[in-house]
Amino acid sequence: MENSQKLAGKIALVTGGNSGIGLATAQRFVAEGAFVFITGRRQAELDAAVQSLGNQAFGIQGDVSKLADLDRAIAVIKEQKGRLDVLFANAGIAEFAPLDAVTEAQYDRQFDINVKGLFFTVQKALPLLPDGAAIILMASIVGIKGFEANSVYSATKAAIRSFARTLTSDLKARRIRVNAISPGPIETPGLNGILDTPEQVAQFxxxxVSAVPLGRVGDADEIAKAVVFLASDDSSFVTGAELFVDGGMAQV
Structure with a gap:
């Protein structure tokens, strides 16, 4: 991994940083010179992730949909480092179901983690964010597409796109940049975990792939590199935006 140190000396938080895009981004952040806090719900996975990241990372077990867990995470960061220069609100889940099969539990779970969890992650991090900090929100191309059996998940991601706009306005006096990143289909444990059988995964x-102009599924590190751009001074005049990293899937 090239060593350009675009985030030298920065303190970062990646929620849901124990696997997939979150872990790939944490790896990029460390490589670029940042100290990274990661959160995750599963302790064993979190420990393994921290071990892979090395001594420039620290894991905090917790669920973003539980505000007490968020308070605890922010308290740990405040005690250890005193500030947070970069926040990547990445934690999220996807559950697909046709309209007539969506349950209240599925609806609540996705909105609690993807929307409520993300919003209060940002709110509770604010006291630690210096003026000029960077916030990146994990959205998705589903926020602007109408895929079948995607109703609730897509609505959560559309809400996140909206937050990138409104939070930019809320925080403009402090020059805190807020942007959304919207991946297309990416090879992650999450993608493989939402369907029941390997055959279904392959078919999906x-x-x-047939809908992606570049003709393939993306790699988590390709998203991570785009997050580094939004976290660093390379994107110093970019705020309120949605950056699509989707092989063209939602663009043509």
């Missing part, structure tokens, strides 16, 4: 990926 084949469908996705």
């Amino acid at each position: 990926k084949a469908q996705m």
Whole structure:
């Protein structure tokens, strides 16, 4: 991994940083010179992730949909480092179901983690964010697309896109930049975990690939590199934006 140190001396938080895009981004942040706090719900996975990241990372077990867990995470960061220069609100889940099969539990789970959890992660981090800090919100191309059996998940991601706009306005006096990143289909444990059988996963990926102009599923590190751009001074005049990293899937 090239060593450009775009985040030298920065303190970062990646929620849901124990796997997939979150872990890939934490790896990039460390490589670019940042100290990274990661959160995750599963302790064993969190420990393994921290071990892979090395001594420039620290894991905090917690669920973003539980505000007490968020308070605890922010308290740990305040005690250890005293500030937070970069926040990547990445934690999220996807559950697909046709309209007539969506349950209240599925609805609540996705909105609690993807929307409520993300919003209060940002709110509770604010006291630690210096003026000029960077916030990146994990959205998705589903926020502007109408895929079948995606109603609730897509609505959560559309809400996140909206937050990138409104929070930019709320925080403009402090020059805190807020941007959303919207991946297309990416090879992650999350993608493989939302379908029941390997055959279904293969079929789903084949469908996705056929709709991507670049002709393939993306890699988590390709998202991570784009997050580094939004976290660093390379994007110093970018705020309120949605950066699509989707192989063209939602663009043509």
